[in-house]
Amino acid sequence: MSPSPVIVGAARGRGARSNHSGRYEAQGREAFDDGWTPDEPDPKSFSTTVSPEKAKVIITRNDSPDVGFSASINPYRGCEHGCIYCYARPAHAYMGLSPGLDFESKLFFKPEAAALLERELSRPRYVPEVIHIGGNTDPYQPQERSLRITRSVIEVLSRFEHPFSIISKSALILRDLDLLAPMAEKNLVRVAISITSLDRKLSRSMEPRAATPEKRLEAVRRLSEAGVPVIVMFAPAIPGLNDHEMEGVLERSAQAGARGAGYVALRLPLEIKDLFREWLESDHPDRASRVMSLVRQMRGGKDYDAQWGKRMKGEGPIADLMSQRFAAAKRRYGLDFRFDGLDLTRFRPPPKAGDQIDLFGL
Known part of the structure; x- marks a missing residue:
């Protein structure tokens, strides 16, 4: 695929402010107004395309010590929610696309996800382990309403x-x-529900096509009332931007029925650091330099440090204070519940048509 042009400025309903070519492309492209095409459609109006992706397997595995799972399923590639901080953005470069606006407008789905999963779970040597859905991009982004890939999984x-x-x-x-x-x-x-802010204006700016904070709290409440254990994720925690809301988010989540909580400090790997800076300068110019200064203080003077054990929480006095505040708020609002492990013993491949019936019910 050829790289898309750069769009400068805020595209309607989008998080990224640019669409620079992916890091693997030999050439970069940039759009500019030469005055010859005034009647062309507004370049800030960016339409969404959703294309099928042929996958060979559906369960992917990782050996990262920083995440709580080793097996995961991602029904979609790219995400229309458009969260400016999304750590999955750089993966779009592998498709020859931009981690910027392409990531939130050129989307892919896996139509054979359910069939692949059934095949993998039915293998005689398969050993069950907890599978995490949505570790990369959101499994309930807008197109799931009609495609129903996540539901089929x-x-x-x-x-x-x-x-x-x-x-x-x-x-x-x-x-x-x-x-x-x-x-x-x-x-x-x-279930984990991500709530990064209770401020509708900040949430709309930072996560332009995601549900409102009130809708997410309602999801916490209804899931909890139905007996589904819910963890709220305050992620990312961004110093100088939303970290002051940490206690408020945890309090409201506990009131809605959440039983646990987690947080992740802002991560800015690869292209995300430039995309995030552009967004800050565009939407929060009064705080941009302050936020980036605090971020660097948590990352050893850099925009990001990818070291295991440090990338999720950062280091230094600001990171330590954030960790202490979070731990105290969890205790204060009763979100330090210790969950038992999910039950692996119930796993049974269902019988297939034509399987021999056990006459003795054994």
Whole structure:
């Protein structure tokens, strides 16, 4: 695929302020107004395309010591929510696309996800482990409403009684309560809802097509009332921008029924650091230099430090204070519940048509 042009300025309903070519492209491109095409459509109006992606496997594995899972499923590549800080943005460069506006407008889905999952879970040597859904991009972004890829994956996990966790910042997850609630009764599911701010203006700027803070809190409440254990994720925590809301987000989440909480400090790997700076200068010019100064103080003087054990929380006095505040707020609002592990013993591949029936019921 050829790289898309650079769009300067705020595209309507988008997070990134530019669309620079991916880091693997031999040439970079930039759009400019030469005065010859005044009647062309407004370049700031960026339409979304959703294309099928042929996948060979659906369960991916990692050996990172910084995340709480080794097996994951990502039904989508790219994310229309457009969160400016999203750590998945750089992966779009592997597609020959920009981690900027392309990431949130040129999307891919895996139509065979459910069939691939059923095949992988049915292998004789398969050993169950908790699968995390949405570790890369949100499994409940807008196109899931019609494509239903995430739902089809959960349906397979339900039939196999396979445990899983899932994270989202979308209220669309409530559509699948009919699957999640029965699995929660069997200790087969745990849900994380990401809430980064209670400020509607900041949330709209930072996560332009994600659900409002109120909708996310409503999702926490309804999931909790249905018996689904919910963890709230305050991620990313951005010093000088949203970190002052940490206690407020945890308090409101606890009131809505959340039982646990986690946080991740802002991460700015690869192209994200430039995209984030552009967004700050555009939407928060009064705080841009202050925020980046605080970020560098948490990252050893750099915009980002990818070292294991440091990349999720940072280091130094500011990072330490953030960690202490979070731990205190968890205790204060009762979000330090210790969860038991999800049940791996119930896993059973369902019988297939033509399988021999056990006459003795054994």
